[in-house]
Amino acid sequence: MLKNIFNELLPQRFIGEFLKYCGLEPQKKANQITKSEREKILKSLFDFRLEIIGTKPVSDAIVTRGGVLTKEINPKTMESRIIKGLYFAGEVIDVDAKTGGYNMQAAFSTGFACGENL
Numbered sequence: 638m639l640k641n642i643f644n645e646l647l648p649q650r651f652i653g654e655f656l657k658y659c660g661l662e663p664q665k666k667a668n669q670i671t672k673s674e675r676e677k678i679l680k681s682l683f684d685f686r687l688e689i690i691g692t693k694p695v696s697d698a699i700v701t702r703g704g705v706l707t708k709e710i711n712p713k714t715m716e717s718r719i720i721k722g723l724y725f726a727g728e729v730i731d732v733d734a735k736t737g738g739y740n741m742q743a744a745f746s747t748g749f750a751c752g753e754n755l
Contacts, residue, residue: 639665646682658685704731714754715747726751 640663643652656663659677661670670678705725709718717723727744 639663639667639670642667655681655685702731702733704729706731713750715751716754724751724755 639656639661640652643655647655653663659674659681661674661678705717707730710716710725710730711718715724715726717725726747728740730743730747732740732743
């Protein structure tokens with residue numbers, strides 16, 4: 638079934654919505670999809686659009702702690718100070734603070750710095 642072929646590619650809770658976006662039934666057998674359906678899946682994997690319609694309460698927020706110590710990372714390049722050629726970005730870095738939602742900005746900024754210096 639289509640819903641099973643995405644288990645390693647997409648988060649489980651996301652698969653049903655993704656297939657609905659593609660206009661496909663999750664129960665459809667994978668060997669029965671047409672060429673145009675395959676093309677829609679491929680295009681959607683790279684261009685999935687979401688409409689944000691609201692937020693959940695703070696009590697539902699996900700908190701991550703721990704990760705690679707910032708003193709072990711060059712902040713200009715995001716390269717490890719211990720292993721040359723190893724770079725870090727986003728949530729794998731140990732940054733805990735009251736960010737007010739700016740953890741996404743930290744992820745984007747460290748990702749950009751990392752990508753620019755690879």
